[in-house]
Amino acid sequence: MDNIVKASPTKEFFVNMLVRDILLKQAIIELIDNSIDGARSIRENNQYSGLKIIVKFDNSKFVIEDNCGGIPLDVAANYAFRFGRPKTVESSDTETTGIFGIGMKRALFKIGNNFSIHSTTKTTEFQLNLNVKEWLSKDDGDWDFSFSSYNENMNNSEELLGTKIEVTDLNLEIASELSSEEFEKEVIEHIQRRVGLDIAYGIAIIINDKTLVGNNISLIDNEEIKPVKEEYQDGEIKVKILSGIAPREGKTYPPEKAGWYIYCNGRLVVAADKTSLTTWKDMENKSSGIVFHNNYAGFRGIVYFNSKHPEKLPWNTTKTGLDETSLVYLRAREKMLEIFKIVKNILDDIRKNTEDKDDGIEETIAIMQGTEMTIENVNKVKENRVVSIKNVSVITVPNVTINYKKPKEEAEELKKVLGVKSYREVGEKTFEYYKDAEC
Amino acid sequence: MPGSDQKINYQVRPAKSIERKMLCDLIREIQLIRADGAMRYIGLGAKYFTDFLLLHNEFGITDMISIEAEKERQIRYEFNKPLKCIQMWYGTTNEVLPQIDGFDEKMNLIWLDYDNSFEDTMLFDIETICRNLNVGSMFFVSCNYSFRGEKPSEKMESFKNNVGDFFDEKIEKNNYTSKKMPIVIKKLIDNQINKTIDMRNRLDQGHIEYLQLLFLTYKDGAPMMTIGGILVDGVLKEKIRNSNLFDKYLFMSCDDHIFAIDIPKLTNKEIQLILKNLPVTEEDFLEHEQKFYGIEYEEICKFQKIYRYYPYYSEGFFNT
Numbered sequence: 001m002d003n004i005v006k007a008s009p010t011k012e013f014f015v016n017m018l019v020r021d022i023l024l025k026q027a028i029i030e031l032i033d034n035s036i037d038g039a040r041s042i043r044e045n046n047q048y049s050g051l052k053i054i055v056k057f058d059n060s061k062f063v064i065e066d067n068c069g070g071i072p073l074d075v076a077a078n079y080a081f082r083f084g085r086p087k088t089v090e091s092s093d094t095e096t097t098g099i100f101g102i103g104m105k106r107a108l109f110k111i112g113n114n115f116s117i118h119s120t121t122k123t124t125e126f127q128l129n130l131n132v133k134e135w136l137s138k139d140d141g142d143w144d145f146s147f148s149s150y151n152e153n154m155n156n157s158e159e160l161l162g163t164k165i166e167v168t169d170l171n172l173e174i175a176s177e178l179s180s181e182e183f184e185k186e187v188i189e190h191i192q193r194r195v196g197l198d199i200a201y202g203i204a205i206i207i208n209d210k211t212l213v214g215n216n217i218s219l220i221d222n223e224e225i226k227p228v229k230e231e232y233q234d235g236e237i238k239v240k241i242l243s244g245i246a247p248r249e250g251k252t253y254p255p256e257k258a259g260w261y262i263y264c265n266g267r268l269v270v271a272a273d274k275t276s277l278t279t280w281k282d283m284e285n286k287s288s289g290i291v292f293h294n295n296y297a298g299f300r301g302i303v304y305f306n307s308k309h310p311e312k313l314p315w316n317t318t319k320t321g322l323d324e325t326s327l328v329y330l331r332a333r334e335k336m337l338e339i340f341k342i343v344k345n346i347l348d349d350i351r352k353n354t355e356d357k358d359d360g361i362e363e364t365i366a367i368m369q370g371t372e373m374t375i376e377n378v379n380k381v382k383e384n385r386v387v388s389i390k391n392v393s394v395i396t397v398p399n400v401t402i403n404y405k406k407p408k409e410e411a412e413e414l415k416k417v418l419g420v421k422s423y424r425e426v427g428e429k430t431f432e433y434y435k436d437a438e439c
Numbered sequence: 440m441p442g443s444d445q446k447i448n449y450q451v452r453p454a455k456s457i458e459r460k461m462l463c464d465l466i467r468e469i470q471l472i473r474a475d476g477a478m479r480y481i482g483l484g485a486k487y488f489t490d491f492l493l494l495h496n497e498f499g500i501t502d503m504i505s506i507e508a509e510k511e512r513q514i515r516y517e518f519n520k521p522l523k524c525i526q527m528w529y530g531t532t533n534e535v536l537p538q539i540d541g542f543d544e545k546m547n548l549i550w551l552d553y554d555n556s557f558e559d560t561m562l563f564d565i566e567t568i569c570r571n572l573n574v575g576s577m578f579f580v581s582c583n584y585s586f587r588g589e590k591p592s593e594k595m596e597s598f599k600n601n602v603g604d605f606f607d608e609k610i611e612k613n614n615y616t617s618k619k620m621p622i623v624i625k626k627l628i629d630n631q632i633n634k635t636i637d638m639r640n641r642l643d644q645g646h647i648e649y650l651q652l653l654f655l656t657y658k659d660g661a662p663m664m665t666i667g668g669i670l671v672d673g674v675l676k677e678k679i680r681n682s683n684l685f686d687k688y689l690f691m692s693c694d695d696h697i698f699a700i701d702i703p704k705l706t707n708k709e710i711q712l713i714l715k716n717l718p719v720t721e722e723d724f725l726e727h728e729q730k731f732y733g734i735e736y737e738e739i740c741k742f743q744k745i746y747r748y749y750p751y752y753s754e755g756f757f758n759t
Contacts, residue, residue, distance in 0.1 A: 331642045334570055338537040341567065345534040385538040390510060390529065
């Protein structure tokens, strides 16, 4: 017997096991991310206007097509389809999201059994077709794919540049998901949230003929209430922490939007977190902070980690969450905890003011406009740690609460006459009526 | 039975005054060891600003922040503020401390002289401080250590109410007595300090430590305690150890040993007599007992421990 204990991976491991770690919508994002990385490499400073990513799917086919520069032939031959990132790859000069060398393959394996990739750059072009079942049936030592065709030393015109990936022979459960309207809606929302920043920079993402809109988090940012901001460099990672009060939406602060949002190179990896992953107290961690409560529905915190070395960012391999053990993240968290105290305290103050003497501060803040935290606006916010209701000059009229008891029968009668649904409204309407009639 | 002069001291908060002067001695020594002058003081000045005046006069500190919770009476604090160099920050310490920055610019001295009973909000402040202070900076916390209830179980219950999630189930009930309360509080404070600093060291691959310098109790009315120390690295720790500070100043403590500021009730004439005879050993005393006119040896010992810091007041009026 040879003194060898086999530890090498099998193809089945990649095709059948790794795909269990991601959801279909995450796989789609992964492919969109690849296109965005392309955009980053051909355009500087996030100026993406004119670039497009078009996704179409139904129960028989999944297609993604972009005009984001294409995959160079040598990159395709040596890195893009490797399982894992070879040690020798030099870091790129842009803040990309592709790093681990499994994203695209995993996404394709998740979706179907047959895929074809066609990509054109300024000077090269290739076509690669792969039937996964055939590939699996080959010898376990033979992992390589081969191009169906390729060309070098070309001079392709701008409008041809880009990549088109087509997946057919869809996996059974994927086909049914892709044909559901519910899924389409869900995936659009998911993508808008996750890559909202890039859409805001001008890249068009179109899913089944629907153009996606980017959304950024809004914070109140004016002379009186400024977001708290801290910015620092942690090794090769630039960190920005921003926190403040969200503008009120209609009559409420939707609690589901409250919490921390964390971006790694523009990709949202944590949204509206209200757990001890960030600064809140929960079952997992009782030692610091406070448990989320609707009183804090106006709280927003945003953390941006940016680096030209995406592998050093604190995200997990699916880029859908944080690597909670990352020192970069834990260092940021210590700062988030302190910043959280500042914003929590002003929210407490606002509430206390309303409960004690309602001199209109809550209402004044509630009607303040929010500023969408696009990268330009984030950069405009100055480093700041002070936010206080002391600086708010009340522009609304102070309110008082009036309480009284009346027979139910009479109140019910008034409800009908006034055409309102609650006793509270009965009180308000009768007050307004008296004032109008007598004052 | 002792007379009322044994129970009531007619002078104004002498123990607090002694504590302040001890703190000054300590700061002077640390300044010498660090050989670095610039300092910022963060405290709770109230409207008397006694500690601010003292530290300004003793050390020429001109960078001073007073945290004041009573935002509503701002005008009154501004009026009473004795020095232009004191910045007023309004809000509770929980609100204001995280807003302050610039901790790495100079040595910071923080004294949170709370007047209420120990509670969880103080631990939040300690956390903020330990996250931000640099090596060489000091902080002290004073608080009331009495808790409602006669029996230990009652005291434990009211302590638990005050500290919430920080309550340590491992501390046994029989520790919740008036006498041992400072130790219980110290345990919670130490836990919070060490937890925060351990995290800092883990994240920055640093080797910062907290070295306790003071652990005092005193009573000008309510039972109060002061605890605190300095953040050190290996080098500073060694320097402090070599300076023999803990031998030089009996009031210093780096462990569970409490120095109680216990002021014997003595008249000015008695004080003069003792001062003239210091140091008094037990032998001296027994030999010449008659020349102390009935002052007990125990009283002399107590006085001996604090005489350098004793407030030798005389009454006077300021007419302005």
